[in-house]
Amino acid sequence: MQRSSCALALALLTLALPACREKSPDPNRRLTRAECADGVDHAIALFDADPAMAAAAKTMRDTRESAISQCTQVATVRDHDCLMKSKTANELGLCPMPGTR
Numbered sequence: 001m002q003r004s005s006c007a008l009a010l011a012l013l014t015l016a017l018p019a020c021r022e023k024s025p026d027p028n029r030r031l032t033r034a035e036c037a038d039g040v041d042h043a044i045a046l047f048d049a050d051p052a053m054a055a056a057a058k059t060m061r062d063t064r065e066s067a068i069s070q071c072t073q074v075a076t077v078r079d080h081d082c083l084m085k086s087k088t089a090n091e092l093g094l095c096p097m098p099g100t101r
Contacts, residue, residue: 027078036071039083040064043092050089074099 031039040060047057060067075098082095 025077027076027081029077030073031071031075031077031080033068033072035080036068036075039071039075039080040067042084042086046086046089046092053089056089071098076101 041064044057044060044064047053047060078101079095079098083092086092086095
């Protein structure tokens with residue numbers, strides 16, 4: 001009887017473990033407005049840091065709300081991850097256009 005209760009406890013633990021792990025977001029999930037705002041602001045900061053991208057930074061600031069709205073329609077977690085990993089405007093340029101993969 002002892003052996004079967006241990007086996008049952010082990011089976012229950014095995015079933016519970018996946019629920020305890022932090023789930024990674026679905027890479028194809030569309031972004032929330034807050035995630036898009038975060039991404040747009042990050043892109044603006046990258047453009048601001050590069051003097052050659054001053055015009056792009058100004059355009060992004062001027063059209064921020066439109067960029068956020070468009071982002072919520074097409075961008076995914078995968079797009080956001082690439083953008084947020086970018087440390088320079090040049091690195092950002094290596095990311096695919098949001099919604100194209």
